[in-house]
Amino acid sequence: MRIAVIGTGYVGLVAGTCFAESGNTVTCVDIDEDKIRRLREGEVPIYEPGLEELLKRNVADDRLHFTTKYEDAIPGADAVFIAVGTPPDEDGSADLKYVLAAAQSIAEHMTGYTVIVDKSTVPVGTARKVKERASQHTKLEFDVVSNPEFLKEGAAIDDFLKPDRVVIGSESAKAAEVMDELYAPFVRTGNPIIHMDIESAELTKYAANAMLATRISFMNEIANICTRVGANVDKVRKGIGSDARIGSRFLFAGLGYGGSCFPKDVKAVVRTAQNANYDFKILQAVEDVNERQKRLLFELVEGHFGSDLSGKHFAIWGLSFKPNTDDMREAPAVVVINALLAAGATVRVYDPEAMEEAKHRHLGETVAYATNPMNALDGADALILVTEWNEFRRPDFDAVKERLKTPIVFDGRNIYSRKRLEESGYTYFGIGT
Ligand SMILES: NC(=O)C1=CN([C@@H]2O[C@H](COP(=O)(O)OP(=O)(O)OC[C@H]3O[C@@H](n4cnc5c(N)ncnc54)[C@H](O)[C@@H]3O)[C@@H](O)[C@H]2O)C=CC1
Numbered sequence: 001m002r003i004a005v006i007g008t009g010y011v012g013l014v015a016g017t018c019f020a021e022s023g024n025t026v027t028c029v030d031i032d033e034d035k036i037r038r039l040r041e042g043e044v045p046i047y048e049p050g051l052e053e054l055l056k057r058n059v060a061d062d063r064l065h066f067t068t069k070y071e072d073a074i075p076g077a078d079a080v081f082i083a084v085g086t087p088p089d090e091d092g093s094a095d096l097k098y099v100l101a102a103a104q105s106i107a108e109h110m111t112g113y114t115v116i117v118d119k120s121t122v123p124v125g126t127a128r129k130v131k132e133r134a135s136q137h138t139k140l141e142f143d144v145v146s147n148p149e150f151l152k153e154g155a156a157i158d159d160f161l162k163p164d165r166v167v168i169g170s171e172s173a174k175a176a177e178v179m180d181e182l183y184a185p186f187v188r189t190g191n192p193i194i195h196m197d198i199e200s201a202e203l204t205k206y207a208a209n210a211m212l213a214t215r216i217s218f219m220n221e222i223a224n225i226c227t228r229v230g231a232n233v234d235k236v237r238k239g240i241g242s243d244a245r246i247g248s249r250f251l252f253a254g255l256g257y258g259g260s261c262f263p264k265d266v267k268a269v270v271r272t273a274q275n276a277n278y279d280f281k282i283l284q285a286v287e288d289v290n291e292r293q294k295r296l297l298f299e300l301v302e303g304h305f306g307s308d309l310s311g312k313h314f315a316i317w318g319l320s321f322k323p324n325t326d327d328m329r330e331a332p333a334v335v336v337i338n339a340l341l342a343a344g345a346t347v348r349v350y351d352p353e354a355m356e357e358a359k360h361r362h363l364g365e366t367v368a369y370a371t372n373p374m375n376a377l378d379g380a381d382a383l384i385l386v387t388e389w390n391e392f393r394r395p396d397f398d399a400v401k402e403r404l405k406t407p408i409v410f411d412g413r414n415i416y417s418r419k420r421l422e423e424s425g426y427t428y429f430g431i432g433t
């Protein structure tokens with residue numbers, strides 16, 4: 001089939017590449033000329049394991065193309081995926097201006113029946129708005145389908161090629177058939193395509209993210225109680241996770257959730273509920289708990305060293321909002337580092353992939369950048385672990401101790417053993433452990 005994908009962010013690039021990989025001809029459109037130029041030169045603008053290799057192979061095989069022009073992509077396309085950003089508006093609701101602008105441009109360039117697919121995360125009612133906007137700009141037949149995306153950054157290719165499920169909301173058998181054909185190669189393993197009405201599909205995406213964010217805030221609250229009553233959240237996690245009704249994944253306490261999706265999607269659901277005259281109490285609490293959790297590590301540092309940190313120097317391991325990505329949107333690291341700086345401390349950071357992103361968009365020259373994990377430590381009053389990259393999991397703690405001024409570790413992701421570190425002469429702080 002011929003596919004167009006609008007937007008070359010995480011979702012657009014991964015979806016475009018995977019649809020090309022399964023034999024379709026795909027053209028990705030973005031209005032960001034610099035991004036398209038870089039993609040055409042073979043440079044992948046995001047760090048995502050496995051993406052670069054797959055993308056280059058499909059470009060070389062002439063199945064995957066990049067353009068800034070809708071006229072190069074839309075005419076003749078069977079399906080067009082809208083995968084542009086839906087950032088929060090001032091009031092927390094999703095800003096649909098990019099989605100609707102894309103819908104208009106698609107309609108203006110269609111040459112025959114086309115399935116327009118909402119892949120971006122959008123509130124209930126958006127497909128209807130997309131349909132309205134598009135019909136103002138074409139007389140041709142088209143259908144709008146909701147097909148939310150559930151991939152995780154850092155595991156995006158696998159999530160797309162082997163999805164737990166594919167959700168398709170449609171009101172036309174013809175459109176549903178096109179979608180079934182497109183997804184057939186990915187659901188062969190038995191993971192289902194779930195068809196439903198458009199509104200339910202739109203809400204399914206928000207409900208999934210809101211549920212996952214709720215689990216995280218819940219476990220962070222359990223961790224905070226653990227600290228107060230002398231329990232250990234890791235043991236509690238194992239104890240409850242073995243119940244099949246609860247399940248063991250996504251129960252890790254830490255510094256709160258970050259990234260481009262949970263924070264904005266939780267806000268958007270709260271807003272959607274308000275607009276429908278409903279006070280979504282749980283989700284408001286989920287957000288409040290998360291904001292508090294992002295400051296927790298700083299509060300532990302303050303509790304140990306006092307509130308005036310001038311003259312203190314800290315080593316930070318990990319900047320990205322989670323491992324295996326260079327994405328720093330809403331990263332807890334930014335909150336921790338800014339709080340340390342505001343209290344007068346100096347900071348040296350190391351992250352395997354996110355240092356460029358940090359330097360250009362989030363931290364600038366306010367911190368020093370180390371060239372490897374070990375030299376981030378030199379002369380630091382403590383090591384603060386923020387993101388659990390694999391390369392931080394088993395350091396040589398004797399060597400770490402030699403570089404630090406004082407052997408203190410603040411472990412924001414509970415990846416180290418308190419017992420082992422205390423036996424080696426460290427002072428250890430975890431999150432509810
Ligand atoms: N990042 C993720 O892991 C996931 C994101 N989502 C959702 O997918 C959507 C996209 O997210 P990201 O890929 O992270 O977005 P992003 O913000 O990184 O990228 C969006 C791209 O769309 C382009 N764009 C904006 N308006 C355009 C237009 N009119 N025509 C062509 N291109 C246009 C921008 O230049 C940008 O390159 C969001 O709604 C997000 O919530 C869903 C699942 C996972």
Ligand SMILES: O=C(O)[C@H]1O[C@H](OP(=O)(O)OP(=O)(O)OC[C@H]2O[C@@H](n3ccc(=O)[nH]c3=O)[C@H](O)[C@@H]2O)[C@H](O)[C@@H](O)[C@@H]1O
Pocket residue numbers: 121149150151152153154209212216249250251252253254255256257258259260261262321322
């Ligand atoms: O809508 C989206 O964009 C995506 O949002 C999340 O994916 P992502 O933001 O890439 O990252 P996650 O792996 O979900 O992690 C989000 C945050 O939660 C934190 N987290 C995760 C799991 C956990 O047990 N504890 C925890 O604190 C992570 O450190 C991270 O900061 C969802 O997992 C995807 O299914 C969804 O498609």
